[in-house]
Amino acid sequence: MVFRAGRLGATATAASFLVLAGAPAFAQSIPAPAAGRPSDDLPALDPDAPLADLPDIGVAWPVIGADPAAAADAAQTTDIAAETRYAWRIDGIDTVATPLLNQRFAALSSLDANDGDPANAAQIDRRAHEDADLLTSLLRGEGYYDARVTTRVEPGTRPLVVLDAAPGTLYRFKGVTLDGLAAAGPKADALAKAFGVKPEDPVNADTIVAGEAKLATEIGKEGFPFAKVGESEIVIDRAARTATLDLSVRPGATRLFGRITTPPDNGVFDADHIQDIARFVPGAPYDATALDDLRRALIQTSLVSSLSVKPVEGQAPGTVDIAVKMDPAPPHTVAGEVGYGTGEGARAEISWTHRNLFPPEGALTLRGVLGTREQLGAVTFRRNNFNGRDRVLTFQLSAANLNRDAYQARTFSLSGSLERQTNIFFQKAWAWSVGAELLASDERDVILSTGDPRRRTFFIGALPTSLTYDGSDDLLNPTRGFRLGGRLSPEASLQGSVFGYTRAQIDASTYQPVRDGVILAGRMRIGSILGAPRDQVAPSRRFYAGGGASVRGYGFQSIGPRDPNNDPIGGRSLAEFSIEARVKAFGNFGIVPFFDAGNIYTSTLPDFSGFRYGTGIGVRYYSNFGPIRLDVGTPINPQPGDSRIAVYVSLGQAF
Numbered sequence: 001m002v003f004r005a006g007r008l009g010a011t012a013t014a015a016s017f018l019v020l021a022g023a024p025a026f027a028q029s030i031p032a033p034a035a036g037r038p039s040d041d042l043p044a045l046d047p048d049a050p051l052a053d054l055p056d057i058g059v060a061w062p063v064i065g066a067d068p069a070a071a072a073d074a075a076q077t078t079d080i081a082a083e084t085r086y087a088w089r090i091d092g093i094d095t096v097a098t099p100l101l102n103q104r105f106a107a108l109s110s111l112d113a114n115d116g117d118p119a120n121a122a123q124i125d126r127r128a129h130e131d132a133d134l135l136t137s138l139l140r141g142e143g144y145y146d147a148r149v150t151t152r153v154e155p156g157t158r159p160l161v162v163l164d165a166a167p168g169t170l171y172r173f174k175g176v177t178l179d180g181l182a183a184a185g186p187k188a189d190a191l192a193k194a195f196g197v198k199p200e201d202p203v204n205a206d207t208i209v210a211g212e213a214k215l216a217t218e219i220g221k222e223g224f225p226f227a228k229v230g231e232s233e234i235v236i237d238r239a240a241r242t243a244t245l246d247l248s249v250r251p252g253a254t255r256l257f258g259r260i261t262t263p264p265d266n267g268v269f270d271a272d273h274i275q276d277i278a279r280f281v282p283g284a285p286y287d288a289t290a291l292d293d294l295r296r297a298l299i300q301t302s303l304v305s306s307l308s309v310k311p312v313e314g315q316a317p318g319t320v321d322i323a324v325k326m327d328p329a330p331p332h333t334v335a336g337e338v339g340y341g342t343g344e345g346a347r348a349e350i351s352w353t354h355r356n357l358f359p360p361e362g363a364l365t366l367r368g369v370l371g372t373r374e375q376l377g378a379v380t381f382r383r384n385n386f387n388g389r390d391r392v393l394t395f396q397l398s399a400a401n402l403n404r405d406a407y408q409a410r411t412f413s414l415s416g417s418l419e420r421q422t423n424i425f426f427q428k429a430w431a432w433s434v435g436a437e438l439l440a441s442d443e444r445d446v447i448l449s450t451g452d453p454r455r456r457t458f459f460i461g462a463l464p465t466s467l468t469y470d471g472s473d474d475l476l477n478p479t480r481g482f483r484l485g486g487r488l489s490p491e492a493s494l495q496g497s498v499f500g501y502t503r504a505q506i507d508a509s510t511y512q513p514v515r516d517g518v519i520l521a522g523r524m525r526i527g528s529i530l531g532a533p534r535d536q537v538a539p540s541r542r543f544y545a546g547g548g549a550s551v552r553g554y555g556f557q558s559i560g561p562r563d564p565n566n567d568p569i570g571g572r573s574l575a576e577f578s579i580e581a582r583v584k585a586f587g588n589f590g591i592v593p594f595f596d597a598g599n600i601y602t603s604t605l606p607d608f609s610g611f612r613y614g615t616g617i618g619v620r621y622y623s624n625f626g627p628i629r630l631d632v633g634t635p636i637n638p639q640p641g642d643s644r645i646a647v648y649v650s651l652g653q654a655f
Contacts, residue, residue, distance in 0.1 A: 101138050256282075306326070399413075407539035436461075501537060566640060
């Protein structure tokens with residue numbers, strides 16, 4: 001914004017003269033010049049005249065030529081005052097101060113910054129005058145251009161610094177002119193409304209800056225890629241207590257999106273892949289917000305270290321091309337993870353990824369897991385933004401050994417999937433996946449009737465699919481809304497003979513704030529295996545319950561029917577329910593009391609009987625990347641052999 005002074009009345013002229021004179025003590029004896037009277041007619045200053053009294057700031061001043069003992073007493077008094085802490089307050093702004101003005105004053109105030117610290121007379125005086133100037137500037141920014149702030153110090157054992165403010169009249173706009181906006185044609189009125197500042201509005205600096213920014217944004221959204229929005233010129237008329245505003249706007253012509261271009265030496269990926277990521281297509285009306293979205297999406301790939309996305313003149317008439325220039329980021333990632341879960345044991349994972357080994361965005365990941373009850377090695381190929389935004393193509397080859405209470409499975413698998421993913425940068429309402437899986441699994445469990453060990457090999461083909469709706473407000477820490485998801489996996493199994501079955505599961509959760517800092521969250525899970533007896537289904541493909549993501553208080557997969565050795569056998573159906581209160585305790589910490597219930601059934605559908613209940617309390621640390629969870633649970637009606645305490649640690653809420 002550019003401010004220019006307008007007409008000044010006699011009072012303002014005199015005030016200006018006094019400010020320029022720079023000597024308030026002298027100003028008391030200098031009359032304002034009368035109209036038409038030359039300045040040299042003013043009376044001459046008498047060099048022998050005494051100075052006006054200095055302002056009293058509550059501290060005794062030493063007297064020149066005084067008795068030495070008295071001078072020493074005065075010096076001692078000054079020293080004592082230097083050790084005295086002061087207090088301060090502001091008078092006169094209760095009816096005009098906005099929360100933003102108070103916030104800014106608190107952030108910049110010298111008195112506030114040093115409140116409670118000892119100060120001498122000179123320091124108190126300097127801070128008071130600095131804050132008086134600060135408050136005057138802030139009031140003028142709110143539109144009180146006649147604001148005056150004086151200072152005084154009320155003496156005492158703890159001197160009180162008082163800022164006396166006289167805001168004066170609130171200045172308002174007499175006229176607002178957006179020069180050149182008419183060239184926007186039918187869109188001019190909407191753009192003027194976007195600017196928002198109009199006659200009779202207060203002359204508020206924040207409102208004007210916000211209006212300029214919103215106008216620049218809206219004019220880009222309306223299809224003007226080369227629009228120029230100048231700075232507001234404001235003329236203050238002190239006599240009338242008004243102002244006028246002039247803003248130059250050059251919208252140019254509306255355009256359509258043309259093509260995306262990249263430099264020949266671009267080292268990340270080409271224009272065709274950028275077009276797959278973009279949410280606009282050639283021929284669509286230009287919208288500047290689509291460029292902001294593209295910038296965020298390109299940065300989110302983690303393959304870009306620096307980025308430029310800007311509109312340029314299009315090759316085709318009436319179009320605007322989008323020039324994208326990227327510098328590559330380091331392509332390698334090494335990640336590690338260490339964890340422990342009751343029933344799952346200790347677990348350490350490490351992975352190495354080249355994020356762009358097969359451009360565009362073709363990543364290769366080598367992953368290994370070493371744990372007390374799990375070992376795994378996997379090679380994964382993953383292509384992000386595959387022929388469209390947030391579509392992920394994945395192929396994985398893995399070999400794993402899982403040692404659970406219910407079974408031991410040594411599995412070799414090949415799988416692939418195409419999915420539309422949600423993430424913390426672009427949380428999606430709808431996500432889906434389709435895939436295929438081939439696996440050979442050597443599995444060991446026991447014969448239910450006798451408890452004797454057995455070993456079987458299963459060859460399984462599956463076509464897993466899923467569909468999820470996420471109506472929550474946050475991916476890792478939801479506070480309101482709900483989620484609903486379903487999974488369906490038709491499978492064919494060869495174990496002696498070929499037979500088929502279908503695994504189905506429904507998950508739902510809801511989140512409701514009940515008061516400030518308290519969220520009530522609930523979860524339900526229902527699952528079923530249709531088409532085959534429980535014993536024919538490979539143990540690793542059955543349903544299990546218990547653990548940190550299931551019924552807390554119980555060991556991992558420990559709930560449900562058991563064999564003669566008291567080990568779980570899994571089932572063909574499950575039902576789980578959870579409820580918890582997420583209470584923000586203090587700072588970044590919270591506590592979460594919870595109550596969970598669930599059971600596993602050998603029947604095709606759950607009959608909702610025989611629930612196992614668990615309860616406990618959790619601690620949450622709310623970090624910048626999501627809550628870190630520590631839950632401690634205990635079973636209410638444990639089965640024989642269940643531990644009395646179970647501990648779970650992970651990233652993110654339980655559901």
